[in-house]
Amino acid sequence: xxxxxxxxxxxxxxxxxxxxxxxxxxxxxxxxxxxxxxxxxxxxxxxxxxxxxxxxxxxxxxxxxxxxxxxxxxxxxxxxxxxxxxxxxxxxxxxxxxxxxxxxxxxxxxxxxxxxxxxxxxxxxxxxxxxxxxxxxxxxxxxxxxxxxxxxxxxxxxxxxxxxxxxxxxxxxxxxxxxxxxxxxxxxxxxxxxxxxxxxxxxxxxxxxxxxxxxxxxxxxxxxxxxxxxxxxxxxxxxxxxxxxxxxxxxxxxxxxxxxxxxxxxxxxxxxxxxxxxxxxxx
Amino acid sequence: xxxxxxxxxxxxxxxxxxxxxxxxxxxxxxxxxxxxxxxxxxxxxxxxxxxxxxxxxxxxxxxxxxxxxxxxxxxxxxxxxxxxxxxxxxxxxxxxxxxxxxxxxxxxxxxxxxxxxxxxxxxxxxxxxxxxxxxxxxxxxxxxxxxxxxxxxxxxxxxxxxxxxxxxxxxxxxxxxxxxxxxxxxxxxxxxxxxxxxxxxxxxxxxxxxxxxxxxxxxxxxxxxxxxxxxxxxxxxxxxxxxxxxxxxxxxxxxxxxxxxxxxxxxxxxxxxxxxxxxxxxx
DNA sequence: AATGACGTTCCACTATATGGAATAAACGTG
DNA sequence: CACGTTTATTCCATATAGTGGAACGTCATT
Numbered sequence: 001x002x003x004x005x006x007x008x009x010x011x012x013x014x015x016x017x018x019x020x021x022x023x024x025x026x027x028x029x030x031x032x033x034x035x036x037x038x039x040x041x042x043x044x045x046x047x048x049x050x051x052x053x054x055x056x057x058x059x060x061x062x063x064x065x066x067x068x069x070x071x072x073x074x075x076x077x078x079x080x081x082x083x084x085x086x087x088x089x090x091x092x093x094x095x096x097x098x099x100x101x102x103x104x105x106x107x108x109x110x111x112x113x114x115x116x117x118x119x120x121x122x123x124x125x126x127x128x129x130x131x132x133x134x135x136x137x138x139x140x141x142x143x144x145x146x147x148x149x150x151x152x153x154x155x156x157x158x159x160x161x162x163x164x165x166x167x168x169x170x171x172x173x174x175x176x177x178x179x180x181x182x183x184x185x186x187x188x189x190x191x192x193x194x195x196x197x198x199x200x201x202x203x204x205x206x207x208x209x210x211x212x213x214x215x216x217x218x219x220x221x222x223x224x225x226x227x228x229x230x231x232x233x234x235x236x237x238x239x240x241x242x243x244x245x246x247x248x249x250x251x252x253x254x255x256x257x258x259x260x261x262x263x264x265x266x267x268x269x270x271x272x273x274x275x276x277x278x279x280x281x282x283x
Numbered sequence: 284x285x286x287x288x289x290x291x292x293x294x295x296x297x298x299x300x301x302x303x304x305x306x307x308x309x310x311x312x313x314x315x316x317x318x319x320x321x322x323x324x325x326x327x328x329x330x331x332x333x334x335x336x337x338x339x340x341x342x343x344x345x346x347x348x349x350x351x352x353x354x355x356x357x358x359x360x361x362x363x364x365x366x367x368x369x370x371x372x373x374x375x376x377x378x379x380x381x382x383x384x385x386x387x388x389x390x391x392x393x394x395x396x397x398x399x400x401x402x403x404x405x406x407x408x409x410x411x412x413x414x415x416x417x418x419x420x421x422x423x424x425x426x427x428x429x430x431x432x433x434x435x436x437x438x439x440x441x442x443x444x445x446x447x448x449x450x451x452x453x454x455x456x457x458x459x460x461x462x463x464x465x466x467x468x469x470x471x472x473x474x475x476x477x478x479x480x481x482x483x484x485x486x487x488x489x490x491x492x493x494x495x496x497x498x499x500x501x502x503x504x505x506x507x508x509x510x511x512x513x514x515x516x517x518x519x520x521x522x523x524x525x526x527x528x529x530x531x532x533x534x535x536x537x538x539x540x541x542x543x544x545x546x547x548x549x550x551x552x553x554x555x556x557x558x559x560x561x562x563x564x565x566x
Numbered sequence: 567a568a569t570g571a572c573g574t575t576c577c578a579c580t581a582t583a584t585g586g587a588a589t590a591a592a593c594g595t596g
Numbered sequence: 597c598a599c600g601t602t603t604a605t606t607c608c609a610t611a612t613a614g615t616g617g618a619a620c621g622t623c624a625t626t
Contacts (some may be wrong), residue, residue: 099382100439
């Protein structure tokens with residue numbers, strides 16, 4: 001049993017007996033066979049900075065040309081991958097379609113939506129909804145004042161859990177053993193001078209957050225941006241996430257964030273109550 | 284060679300010698316093996332109206348329990364699928380992450396963006412960017428006045444090509460043989476009383492559109508909504524799409540749309556020029 | 567025109583997905 | 597509350613489907 005990090009998979013066991021016994025398991029998930037290799041390709045294309053052509057892919061993936069070619073062909077046939085006019089690869093449009101459904105079909109998002117809107121009305125600042133996915137927070141929704149900044153710039157994006165309000169709030173909803181297991185795998189990159197430095201600092205911070213029911217991001221991810229956040233969770237904690245009110249520090253003082261804490265906490269509590277009702281044990 | 288419909292796959296041939304010789308090929312893509320089965324599962328979950336539990340999936344997919352279970356397990360491990368608290372399946376968050384990248388990394392969208400904004404400034408109405416994907420239009424971007432309507436409600440969504448402005452514009456950029464091949468596969472559902480009834484009507488309409496360089500949707504998809512659209516394309520027509528200005532007919536008269544036609548055509552021409560420069564043969 | 571790099575196809579081989587059956591867990595019901 | 601029934605999960609021999617080396621096109625480069 002490799003790691004006890006994932007507890008949202010209790011229903012379906014995912015670790016199968018490791019056939020390739022001494023194989024290097026870098027980071028990527030318990031053997032998912034052909035599918036795993038396929039999404040590995042997608043991942044490379046998704047993560048890539050510069051345009052990736054066949055040769056570039058080959059270099060990163062390390063598969064022989066014949067094999068890679070077929071994998072890529074299949075992905076293209078399925079619409080998950082595209083060839084740009086300049087023969088570089090891009091993610092396929094089918095992923096957009098899937099995501100549109102994933103988003104609109106997401107029960108958490110649906111339930112949280114009105115509460116986010118209310119919170120935005122009350123504060124006038126940007127409100128986020130995010131859920132924890134392993135070591136990252138994925139933003140599911142966003143309500144903001146000026147539409148100038150595009151919604152898509154955030155939705156679906158992932159940020160580290162240890163330096164965001166939503167991330168720390170989400171972690172605070174997990175049992176400490178679980179947090180410790182995850183923390184051990186975190187690469188604590190120092191984004192700003194306020195970024196938490198290590199697992200110990202995170203653990204201490206989380207204790208405070210649990211006590212208060214509120215998490216602050218004090219410019220820990222991006223200089224000049226801070227936020228108040230509160231945790232939300234499903235009845236069995238298989239999902240944990242959070243909501244936050246984010247603002248630029250030059251305009252909104254820390255004191256103001258603290259003043260909003262009650263509203264944020266209340267909104268989160270309301271969401272949790274709704275979740276309990278609509279997704280609870282006896283839903 | 285089964286069908287001449289897909290010409291955006293010339294670079295990578297996707298039809299492999301059919302091992303299962305007399306197999307029924309309903310509609311889904313030329314044998315993509317394990318991957319194909321996996322996305323078939325995703326598709327079922329995505330398309331599903333009611334919540335799908337294991338049993339429901341099994342019924343639709345028609346795979347034996349053991350097999351389906353492993354496929355589902357793998358999808359879950361990869362984050363492409365999730366189990367909701369009520370043990371129904373939903374699309375995974377990883378799809379959101381991929382989509383965020385697919386969107387921000389899309390060259391077409393990137394190039395078109397400023398032109399869409401300009402067109403919106405000029406008209407004050409909602410502007411769309413969509414690309415043709417087989418028989419459907421997938422919306423890549425949207426600029427609208429009131430932010431009340433959520434962006435996500437459209438982005439990534441697919442609409443039929445035969446009853447939307449963008450769709451008809453896109454088709455008009457394809458060679459007639461190609462259009463005919465696709466038209467033969469279209470199910471001409473009568474969304475409104477103005478919806479084109481069959482392939483012949485579509486063909487005639489497309490001739491007009493080609494001549495004018497402008498397509499109208501005269502409440503053909505949704506009653507009370509009409510639009511002006513113009514085609515855009517890549518140098519080799521491997522991608523075709525369109526941009527449109529959409530408005531409710533009660534507020535904006537047809538005459539006004541016709542008045543905007545020149546602007547729409549000009550914007551599309553500008554996008555095409557940009558594409559030629561930045562994605563052209565000698566990019 | 568010749569060279570070389572890159573991409574694609576082919577086919578014997580074997581790793582991997584398959585599905586039937588057996589097991590376990592959840593569910594409803596008398 | 598125990599029973600039968602439905603639904604989900606595990607296991608394993610088998611065969612299918614993915615693999616990768618090598619041979620073949622194809623395009624750019626000198």
